[in-house]
Amino acid sequence: MNGAFRDVRIGRTTADLQAQPDGSQVLRVREPLGTYPDTLMERLDHWAEVAPDRLFVAQRDATGQWRRFSYRQTREVVRKLAQALLDRGLSSERPVAILSGNSIEHLLLGLAAMYVGIPYAPISPAYSLISTDYGKLRHIIELLTPGLLLVEKGDDFAAAVNAVAPSVETWAMDPGQQSMTAFDALLATTVTEAVDEAHAQVTPDTIAKFLFTSGSTGMPKGVINTNRMLCSNQEMLVSLMEFMRDEPPVLVDWLPWNHTFGGNHNVGIVLYNGGSLYIDDGKPVPGQIEKTLANLREIAPTVYFNVPKGFELLAAELDADESLRRFFFSKLKLMFFAGAGLAQHVWDKLDELAQETIGSKVGMLTGLGATETAPSALFASLEESQSGVIGLPAHGVDIKLVPNGGKLECRVRGPNVMPGYWRQPDITARCFDEDGFYCLGDAAKFIDPENPQRGLRFDGRISEDFKLDTGTWVSVGPLRAKIIAEGAPLVQDVVIAGLDRPFVSVLIFPDREQCRQLAGLGKDAALTEVLDSEPVRSRVRALLQQLVDTSTGSSNCVRRAILLAEPPKLDAHEITDKGSINQRAVLENRAERVADLYSKTPTDAVIRLD
Structure with missing residues (x-):
C-alpha cells in the first residue's frame, strides 16, 4: 500500500559487500556503531x-x-x-x-x-x-x-x-x-x-543472564548473555530508532522475558532509553486478548511490539472500535514484529487503519536475529520493509553469506554475538566457523542481486523446522515420525506444512493398497475415488483428532490434511535416491495444495476438524 509514514527519525545506512576467497561474501554497513556503556x-x-x-x-x-x-x-x-x-x-x-x-x-x-x-x-x-x-x-x-x-x-x-x-x-x-x-x-x-x-x-564481559533456547530439537541450551552483548545491541536499536533518544519510549508489552525478544529487546529498549514499561497481562489468543485491549485503551504506546498472531487479532479489534483505534495510533511512532512472518493482508489493514485515523502509515519494521545475537542482527528500512525482508546488518555487525545447498546461509559476527553456550563447549564449537562467525542456520537472498544496498530477504531455515505465525517452533522430525506411526498402515509418508501459518497441516502420501482395502471399492476403482471414499477420509479425520487429543501445544496439533494421489517424484527432487522425502521440495512443488490447506473455503480434498 502506498502512502507516507508518520514523521519519525529512522537511521539510514549504506552497505558494502565484499567477496571472500572461499566464495562467501561479507555484508556490512559503513556507519560505525556508536559508543555504549560497559554495563x-x-x-x-x-x-x-x-x-x-x-x-x-x-x-x-x-x-x-x-x-x-x-x-x-x-x-x-x-x-x-x-x-x-x-x-x-x-x-x-x-x-x-x-x-x-x-x-x-x-x-x-x-x-x-x-x-x-x-x-x-x-x-x-x-x-x-x-x-x-x-x-x-x-x-x-x-x-x-x-x-x-x-x-x-x-x-x-x-x-x-x-x-x-x-x-x-x-x-x-x-x-x-x-x-x-x-x-x-x-x-x-x-x-x-x-x-x-x-x-x-x-565489566562488559560479565555474564548478565542465561537465556535458554526452546529446545524444540532437543534439550534447551543456555545462551550466555554478557553486558557487552546487551549494551551493544541496544545501541544498534537506538541507532535505527533514533526518535527514542529524544522521546523516552512507552511500551505496553506481554512478550515473555524467558525469550530474547521480550526480555532483551523490549525490556532493554525501555531501560536503555529511560522509557516506561507497562506489563501487559494479556496474550494474543481469544479469551486473553481482552486484557491487552483494556490496557491499550488506557495506555498509548509510542512503540508497539508483537508476534504476527497478535497483530492479526489487534487489527480486527482496531477495525471494529474507532475510539480504540484513535487512542492506539495517537502517539505510536513505530511497530515491529518478530517470531514469524506477518500476513500481508494484516499489514495492509494496519496501514489502512492508520491512514484513516492519523493521515499517515505507522512504520512496521522487520529484521532478523536470534537468542544468540542478543537478539537483533539485521534490519529493513521502512521503504523496503515487508514480511520476509530482513534488510541490512545492524551497525557494528558483519553478515557472512555462505553458499549452502543452493541458498545463502547467514552467519553473524559482532559485539552482540554470544561467547557460547553455558557449560556446553562442544556444541559451542560447532556453532562458530573458522572466522568466528556464529552460524544462524537461516538462509537469505538479495532483494535485488544487482543492488545489494536494498538488503536481504529471508529464504527459510537451512534445516526443516519452522515457526507458526505465533512464533512457535514446529519440530518436523519428531512430529513426522509420530504421524507415520499413529497413521500406520494407512500413512506411508507425510510432509509437514505451517510456515508462518496459524496451525500445522499435513500432506499425506498414503499406502495405496491399504487405502484400497479400507475403501472396499475393489481393485478396479480409481485411486482418486479410493482416497475420496468415506472410510478412508474418516480414518484420516480420526488420526487428526488423535493428534489433537494427544498434542502438547500448537507445535504438534495437526488440524488439516490432504491425501496425495500422486507419489513423490524423484526428478522433482521430492524424494532422494535413498527413498527419503525432501520436505522443502514437496511444499514448493505442491504449493497449490498447501494453499488449499489454509484457504478460508478449502476444496473437498481437504480433510479437516474445524
Whole structure:
C-alpha cells in the first residue's frame, strides 16, 4: 500500500559487500556503531539520577490498579535485593533461576542480580506448570546449578521445585502453604558497601543472564548473555530508532522475558532509553486478548511490539472500535514484529487503519536475529520493509553469506554475538566457523542481486523446522515420525506444512493398497475415488483428532490434511535416491495444495476438524 509514514527519525545506512576467497561474501554497513556503556546497569543508575520520578515499570494488581515503580524506587529496591543475593554467596557457578512469568518482582530480582554481577536465568513457566515429567526443567537446573529460585505462587510451583531442586533456597511472591521465603521480606535488607564494591567489578564481559533456547530439537541450551552483548545491541536499536533518544519510549508489552525478544529487546529498549514499561497481562489468543485491549485503551504506546498472531487479532479489534483505534495510533511512532512472518493482508489493514485515523502509515519494521545475537542482527528500512525482508546488518555487525545447498546461509559476527553456550563447549564449537562467525542456520537472498544496498530477504531455515505465525517452533522430525506411526498402515509418508501459518497441516502420501482395502471399492476403482471414499477420509479425520487429543501445544496439533494421489517424484527432487522425502521440495512443488490447506473455503480434498 502506498502512502507516507508518520514523521519519525529512522537511521539510514549504506552497505558494502565484499567477496571472500572461499566464495562467501561479507555484508556490512559503513556507519560505525556508536559508543555504549560497559554495563546495562549503568543506565539504571543514570536514569535514577537524571529522571528519578519517571515511571519505569507498572503492572496491574489483583484489584486492577497499576502498581508503579519510578527509576528512583527501582534502584532502591534493586540495591536491597542485590545485598540479599550477595549475602547468599551467589555467583555464575550458583546463579539465580526465575521460574515464573513476567512481573515486577521478576524484573527487580533480575536487575538486582545484574547490578552486582550475578547471572540470572528466566525459565519458561511451562517447564514447571505444564510439563508432567519436568524433563526440560531438570536438564536446565542440572546445567545451571542455581543457588536461588524465584517463583510466583509457591503452591503452584511446589511440585516442580520438589522434583528438580528440593534443596535450593526458593523465594516466592506468594509462598502459600509452602516453606519458601516471602519476596517482600527481602525488601527490608540493609544495604552495605559490598553492593557498591560488587557493582564496580562488573565489566562488559560479565555474564548478565542465561537465556535458554526452546529446545524444540532437543534439550534447551543456555545462551550466555554478557553486558557487552546487551549494551551493544541496544545501541544498534537506538541507532535505527533514533526518535527514542529524544522521546523516552512507552511500551505496553506481554512478550515473555524467558525469550530474547521480550526480555532483551523490549525490556532493554525501555531501560536503555529511560522509557516506561507497562506489563501487559494479556496474550494474543481469544479469551486473553481482552486484557491487552483494556490496557491499550488506557495506555498509548509510542512503540508497539508483537508476534504476527497478535497483530492479526489487534487489527480486527482496531477495525471494529474507532475510539480504540484513535487512542492506539495517537502517539505510536513505530511497530515491529518478530517470531514469524506477518500476513500481508494484516499489514495492509494496519496501514489502512492508520491512514484513516492519523493521515499517515505507522512504520512496521522487520529484521532478523536470534537468542544468540542478543537478539537483533539485521534490519529493513521502512521503504523496503515487508514480511520476509530482513534488510541490512545492524551497525557494528558483519553478515557472512555462505553458499549452502543452493541458498545463502547467514552467519553473524559482532559485539552482540554470544561467547557460547553455558557449560556446553562442544556444541559451542560447532556453532562458530573458522572466522568466528556464529552460524544462524537461516538462509537469505538479495532483494535485488544487482543492488545489494536494498538488503536481504529471508529464504527459510537451512534445516526443516519452522515457526507458526505465533512464533512457535514446529519440530518436523519428531512430529513426522509420530504421524507415520499413529497413521500406520494407512500413512506411508507425510510432509509437514505451517510456515508462518496459524496451525500445522499435513500432506499425506498414503499406502495405496491399504487405502484400497479400507475403501472396499475393489481393485478396479480409481485411486482418486479410493482416497475420496468415506472410510478412508474418516480414518484420516480420526488420526487428526488423535493428534489433537494427544498434542502438547500448537507445535504438534495437526488440524488439516490432504491425501496425495500422486507419489513423490524423484526428478522433482521430492524424494532422494535413498527413498527419503525432501520436505522443502514437496511444499514448493505442491504449493497449490498447501494453499488449499489454509484457504478460508478449502476444496473437498481437504480433510479437516474445524
